Amino acid sequence: MEKHKTTGLVLEHMGSKKKTGHIEKFLKKADKAIDEGIKKADKVLEEAVEFGEMAAGQAKKTSFELRRKAEKESEKIKKKGVARLNEGILAAKKKTSNVEDDLKTLEKLGKLKKSGILTEKEFQEKKKKILARI
Numbered sequence: 001m002e003k004h005k006t007t008g009l010v011l012e013h014m015g016s017k018k019k020t021g022h023i024e025k026f027l028k029k030a031d032k033a034i035d036e037g038i039k040k041a042d043k044v045l046e047e048a049v050e051f052g053e054m055a056a057g058q059a060k061k062t063s064f065e066l067r068r069k070a071e072k073e074s075e076k077i078k079k080k081g082v083a084r085l086n087e088g089i090l091a092a093k094k095k096t097s098n099v100e101d102d103l104k105t106l107e108k109l110g111k112l113k114k115s116g117i118l119t120e121k122e123f124q125e126k127k128k129k130i131l132a133r134i
Contacts, residue, residue: 102130 106127113123 098133102133106130
């Protein structure tokens with residue numbers, strides 16, 4: 001930083017070098033105090049920058065960890081969703097195949113009734129049970 005030239009400016013303004021004793025000492029103290037203040041401000045600024053860098057680093061690390069956790073959770077949710085869809089598809093296929101099997105069974109029962117192996121009453125009882133499942 002540029003050193004303050006307060007002393008010289010004040011003396012020029014006063015126009016006389018005879019009155020310099022006390023004023024010059026005071027102005028030198030003032031310059032010294034200003035320089036110390038600038039040094040302290042620079043130090044505080046350096047510390048603030050260092051702290052900011054640390055905070056940014058921590059934020060980056062935390063962001064990375066949160067992103068990893070979110071990705072893992074997303075994968076878990078996707079797997080659960082796929083598993084549930086597969087369960088639903090399997091249940092639908094099972095239900096459909098059961099209906100098809102039941103319809104085939106009804107056809108066979110009809111043929112057994114026509115051939116006289118089943119009575120009308122037996123056929124109606126079996127038919128009622130099968131239709132109740134569908």
